[in-house]
Each structure stands twice: as C-alpha cells, then as structure tokens.
Amino acid sequence: MSESLSFLCDRLLFVSIVLTIHFLPICNALQMETEVADETAFTYEKGTSTGPENWGKINQQWRVCNNGRMQSPVDLLDGRVEIHPDLGELKRDYKPALASVKNRGHDIAVIWKGNAGVININGTAYKLTQCHWHSPSEHTFNGSRNKLELHAVHSSSDGKIAVIGITYKYGRPDRFLAKLIPHLNSLGHEEKDLGIINPGEIKFGSRKYYRYIGSLTVPPCTEGVVWTIVHKVRTVSRDQVRILRDAVHDAMRSDVSARGLKSKL
Numbered sequence: 001m002s003e004s005l006s007f008l009c010d011r012l013l014f015v016s017i018v019l020t021i022h023f024l025p026i027c028n029a030l031q032m033e034t035e036v037a038d039e040t041a042f043t044y045e046k047g048t049s050t051g052p053e054n055w056g057k058i059n060q061q062w063r064v065c066n067n068g069r070m071q072s073p074v075d076l077l078d079g080r081v082e083i084h085p086d087l088g089e090l091k092r093d094y095k096p097a098l099a100s101v102k103n104r105g106h107d108i109a110v111i112w113k114g115n116a117g118v119i120n121i122n123g124t125a126y127k128l129t130q131c132h133w134h135s136p137s138e139h140t141f142n143g144s145r146n147k148l149e150l151h152a153v154h155s156s157s158d159g160k161i162a163v164i165g166i167t168y169k170y171g172r173p174d175r176f177l178a179k180l181i182p183h184l185n186s187l188g189h190e191e192k193d194l195g196i197i198n199p200g201e202i203k204f205g206s207r208k209y210y211r212y213i214g215s216l217t218v219p220p221c222t223e224g225v226v227w228t229i230v231h232k233v234r235t236v237s238r239d240q241v242r243i244l245r246d247a248v249h250d251a252m253r254s255d256v257s258a259r260g261l262k263s264k265l
C-alpha cells in the first residue's frame, strides 16, 4: 500500500462515522495484503520495547500481535494444526513473471510485479505476490527449529491471505536461492529488478502438508491467514543461509529473524 493511502486509512479511523462505514472495509482489505514496509519500527530483539513481545504496543493497528488468538507461528504438533496427506487439494498454477528483489531490513523479499499466477485453496484463487525468508525457521516441529523457512505470500481478490511455508535444514544448496544470491551483492535498500523469475522453481518436494488458520508473523500480525506448511524439510547450504543473514541487519544484532512461538503445546 502506498504511504499516502496508508495515511488516508489511518485518518479515516478518526473521521466521521459515515465515512468510516463506507471506507473502512476497503482500508482493511488493503491492510490485509501488506506486511509493514517500515522495517525500523519493529525488531526481533527480545526484551526491548520494539521486540516481538511488544509489537502490539508499538502501533494501534498492531494490537492483535499481542492479544490475538490465532497468531503465528505455532508448533506443528499444536492442536490447531491438521495434517493433510495430499497437496492435490492445493493447486499451484504459477507462471514466470517480472520480479524485483528488496532488502526489507528484516528479510530479503522477491516481489512479483507481473502476474505470477495463483494457488487455489478450497475454491478460492490466491495470487502470488512475494516470497521471503526467515532464519532460523519460525514454525517448529515438536519444539525443534530448522535453519531456514521460506514464506510464499498470496492474496485473494477480496484481501484474504494464504502463505505457503517451506522449511530447510543444512545440506545441498537450494536451486531457487542459488539464482537469487548473485543479485544480493550489489543490493542496497532500493528495489532491484530481477527480470523474469519463475516461482515454479520454488520446490515443495512432497505432497503432504500441515494446514491451520493463523496470522502474518510480522506486524500488523493480521489474522485469518491460511497457512500451508510443506511436510518435507528441504535442504539449503550453510553458505546460502549465511549470505541471507549477512544481507539483513537483524543478523548483526540478534542472529534471529524468527518470531517466537505464539502457542504452547
């Protein structure tokens, strides 16, 4: 969402009820689709005023980060999580499209500008908008964390969000990252064009997956997000993880860009 539109939405919260009734649904839909762009407003440093325990206090619109009941990430053995045997229900119809890469401070994101296609879940089409990485993984399995987690973020025409998560342990390099990494050398804080990127090259590696309804894992922590976590743990090289971490400033400060669990077993 553009700065000015965001500003307008903020203002609308305070003006007349008539306006609010007409415009608030639009603003909500717009806010649903975006993670926070100002990466300096929150941090991953535990025990500080901007750390994960306090995200809900930084901004009125982030309150759900603290008091929400459907917050992500979770442990995959949590009661909210169902395991599905077959990705057949999840139809991926991705296509190569123009993309750019951006260092958002907390993470590196690949943002599709063109039509990169959709996934269909339960009869709803969700358009692929971007993917980014967290290290270590945010979702855990029986308390154990992997080295890296990719989030592919999708949104439907009515502003609902679906995220696919893929986790990685150390091993052979990941092919999708191998293509991206040469572009990170000269990356400042400006978006950089990547040309055509095929999201079909993000491999799942298994048809089995976990499903639950949760939230964005960064502010505004919007709830109602449909999560699909691929069951198989894929591999990434140590070098690839190090390059991703070194590129973002969280690595220097706290070595972590993963939100702690929001739910206990």
Ligand SMILES: *[C@@H]1O[C@H](CO)[C@@H](O)[C@H](O)[C@H]1NC(C)=O
Pocket (backbone or CB within 6 Å): 121, 122, 226
């Ligand atoms: C899919 O649809 C069914 C039936 O309407 C509903 O109960 C279920 O929660 C939906 N699942 C997701 C992930 O949206």
Ligand SMILES: *[C@@H]1O[C@H](CO)[C@@H](O)[C@H](O)[C@H]1NC(C)=O
Pocket (backbone or CB within 6 Å): 077, 142
């Ligand atoms: C989870 O971890 C506990 C403690 O290590 C263990 O006893 C239990 O069997 C594990 N559960 C699963 C499903 O792996």
